[in-house]
Amino acid sequence: MKELVIHGINTDIMNDFISLNHGSGGKLSRDLIERVFVTRFGISEPLTDSAILNDSGFTLAFTTDSYVVDPIFFPGGNIGKLSVCGTVNDLAVSGADPKYIAASFIIEEGFPVNDLKMIAESMAEEAFKAGVRIVTGDTKVVEKGKCDELFITTSGIGILKSGMEYLSTGGLIKPGDKLLINGPLGNHAISVLGARNKLSFSTPVTSDCASLNHLIKRVLQNCKEIRFMRDLTRGGLATVLNELTGMIGMGITLNEDSIPVDEPVKGLCEMMGFDPLYLANEGKVLIVAGAGEEKRVLDILRSDPLGKYSEIVGEIIPDKRKFVILNTSIGGKRILDMMSGLQLPRIC
Amino acid sequence: MCLSIPARIVSIDGSMAEVSAGGAIFKAGLHMIENVKVGDYILLHAGFAIQKISEKEAEETLRLFEEMNTSLDV
Amino acid sequence: MKYIDEFRNIDLVRKLTELIYKSVIHDYTFMEVCGGHTAAIHRFGIPHLLPENIRLISGPGCPVCVTGTEFIDKAIAYSKMEEVIICTFGDLIRVPGSISSLENEKAAGADIRIVLSGLEAFEIAKINTEKKVIFLGIGFETTAPGTAVTIKLAEKDNVKNFFLLCAHKIMPPAMEAIIKGGTNLDGFICPGHVATITGSDIFDFIPGKFNLSCVITGFEPADILQSILMLVRQVNRDDPKVEIQYNRAVTHEGNILAQRHLSQVFEPCDELWRGFGIIPGSGLRLRKEYEKFDAEKTMPVNVKFREEDALCICGDILRGLKTPEDCALFAKTCIPEDPSGACMVSNEGTCNTWYKYRHNE
Numbered sequence: 001m002k003e004l005v006i007h008g009i010n011t012d013i014m015n016d017f018i019s020l021n022h023g024s025g026g027k028l029s030r031d032l033i034e035r036v037f038v039t040r041f042g043i044s045e046p047l048t049d050s051a052i053l054n055d056s057g058f059t060l061a062f063t064t065d066s067y068v069v070d071p072i073f074f075p076g077g078n079i080g081k082l083s084v085c086g087t088v089n090d091l092a093v094s095g096a097d098p099k100y101i102a103a104s105f106i107i108e109e110g111f112p113v114n115d116l117k118m119i120a121e122s123m124a125e126e127a128f129k130a131g132v133r134i135v136t137g138d139t140k141v142v143e144k145g146k147c148d149e150l151f152i153t154t155s156g157i158g159i160l161k162s163g164m165e166y167l168s169t170g171g172l173i174k175p176g177d178k179l180l181i182n183g184p185l186g187n188h189a190i191s192v193l194g195a196r197n198k199l200s201f202s203t204p205v206t207s208d209c210a211s212l213n214h215l216i217k218r219v220l221q222n223c224k225e226i227r228f229m230r231d232l233t234r235g236g237l238a239t240v241l242n243e244l245t246g247m248i249g250m251g252i253t254l255n256e257d258s259i260p261v262d263e264p265v266k267g268l269c270e271m272m273g274f275d276p277l278y279l280a281n282e283g284k285v286l287i288v289a290g291a292g293e294e295k296r297v298l299d300i301l302r303s304d305p306l307g308k309y310s311e312i313v314g315e316i317i318p319d320k321r322k323f324v325i326l327n328t329s330i331g332g333k334r335i336l337d338m339m340s341g342l343q344l345p346r347i348c
Numbered sequence: 349m350c351l352s353i354p355a356r357i358v359s360i361d362g363s364m365a366e367v368s369a370g371g372a373i374f375k376a377g378l379h380m381i382e383n384v385k386v387g388d389y390i391l392l393h394a395g396f397a398i399q400k401i402s403e404k405e406a407e408e409t410l411r412l413f414e415e416m417n418t419s420l421d422v
Numbered sequence: 423m424k425y426i427d428e429f430r431n432i433d434l435v436r437k438l439t440e441l442i443y444k445s446v447i448h449d450y451t452f453m454e455v456c457g458g459h460t461a462a463i464h465r466f467g468i469p470h471l472l473p474e475n476i477r478l479i480s481g482p483g484c485p486v487c488v489t490g491t492e493f494i495d496k497a498i499a500y501s502k503m504e505e506v507i508i509c510t511f512g513d514l515i516r517v518p519g520s521i522s523s524l525e526n527e528k529a530a531g532a533d534i535r536i537v538l539s540g541l542e543a544f545e546i547a548k549i550n551t552e553k554k555v556i557f558l559g560i561g562f563e564t565t566a567p568g569t570a571v572t573i574k575l576a577e578k579d580n581v582k583n584f585f586l587l588c589a590h591k592i593m594p595p596a597m598e599a600i601i602k603g604g605t606n607l608d609g610f611i612c613p614g615h616v617a618t619i620t621g622s623d624i625f626d627f628i629p630g631k632f633n634l635s636c637v638i639t640g641f642e643p644a645d646i647l648q649s650i651l652m653l654v655r656q657v658n659r660d661d662p663k664v665e666i667q668y669n670r671a672v673t674h675e676g677n678i679l680a681q682r683h684l685s686q687v688f689e690p691c692d693e694l695w696r697g698f699g700i701i702p703g704s705g706l707r708l709r710k711e712y713e714k715f716d717a718e719k720t721m722p723v724n725v726k727f728r729e730e731d732a733l734c735i736c737g738d739i740l741r742g743l744k745t746p747e748d749c750a751l752f753a754k755t756c757i758p759e760d761p762s763g764a765c766m767v768s769n770e771g772t773c774n775t776w777y778k779y780r781h782n783e
Contacts, residue, residue: 332467
């Protein structure tokens, strides 16, 4: 990074707000990176353009994601925590051991530095919990109005034993295999919605945002017949199931009665006309287990705080039409389609 | 039309109330109903309480359901 | 949740279904005219539980579906005005106008906000005094009293920047138009929340004049199934009348206070229903003394609206004369992500519901 030396101005002062100068690449940039990010992330000097990591002989899982959640602070988390959990989970569901994260920040001019510190602190805390290291990053500052407060992009690398691709493609799934999820649906979406609409309604719901890699590792270590995993983010369970049936050319039956949904989420969904099966989660995973293995998977999930309310929710069935069929709580049936557009609050 | 659900009044402030649907709290205008108190259930629609739910009638309906005998045709 | 869970009890549902099976002696066609009923019937998979000789059809019960293109075009025209904030229920945001939709205009920078209530729009007006806030008033007798209350509050507080673009409608004239239009029916699953406001008497003309059965119905599975049972029994006895199934919310006289608010602020007018044309006396407009809140009277706009695609049969679908599968566009060019007609836009539009649940087993 180029040093910008300005005579006569004390560039050591840490301002309260990010200015365009923080993004110029000069001393203020360096100060920002060191004081807000480097010490918290434990990145060792010298800072170089890319982080060189020695892990030879293993397959590396590599993922990236951008986070633009609004509002950036919500019950149960913030954009920073989300950016770490999301990337960790993307790696974990492919069977990888998440190791390293790169984090890029696009910051709007005028953004309070204290908020940035809180967000970086959350990221450090979550990385520590997940056992990953944030090893490199980038910051850019844009003019007011050019981005919505803060955008974060995280990329992650994990180490994967070779031959585990089936966990992502579902290649080993057979009819009769069982579907499990690790807890109630929709909490993240509703907590963010509530934070965004403070005047209209409020809920006691907090985001389920969490790193699932330790939980998933225990499942993989203790259960032989894990066929597939995917985290349930945007679009919810119904979307993931539709993606799955598309990949494997089979159908799914889902039992509405066994799907956990917290009461306030239910209440809000009833009032707004939302369907919890399509709501975003940030700490939920779908696991497909071989028939006969599901009870063991369930026990392992339930023994973990992040899986206390796990349930077996459905089954793979032979169905060339690739439908996801919901057995409703009153004994009816309906098809769960792909979500068509964002759910909007309705009066009707 | 008419997405409207039963919600319980948790607090009243003049002509506005806070009502709870399973713990989700919404604002409800009480301009269209009278003689309600905390603990009552109302139907919430588009930000207004449009009716008080009759506990008596609801219980009567459920009781009739209980008594329904499927061997009867009429 | 109280008053919901008890009416979703599976044993109760089984009992009611069994009774329905025991009661059917020929074919029956019942129409519901409420988006809430359309959604509930399909969400719980009720058609799957019924005997084949009971046919349920959806009428014009979704206010979004029956809102004309011209209304959307007018709302869009207002949204393009510099000093205007449009406040709308979420239902309307994707309805296609002649060229665009409120959603598209919002993405292009128009100040269009989704509100959960007229009261929210009113608050926005009080905060943004330098702007004109136009609230899009859609919905039937369930929703219109709320709008009436909001207008009265604006009058009381002398708020000068709050306006209404009104498309409120009332049900009975539309139901009469359906009956007279030749749709083959045995009876109506009557809208429970409309009746909460109006009382049950507004439907008396249906058995009185046309010998069709009516049951005013709630929205939980047990409500709907009990209503179907009651309708089947009425038809079997050839005893058409208006019965109230939803008696925990509906009375004969309805909500008098709400009715009073409604009649103080609104009066009936002729109204355009998508797919029906003009139905006399089926709409609501602001009374003269409240005209200062009428967006169209205070800020008239001219819009040239385009007729819908000739292949779009939303009108016939709304009358219950055809089903979505009869439509050449359905599920091919007309899909929820890219709707041609309003029936596909709303979550409770017949076509949208059919599309989502189209392969019900």
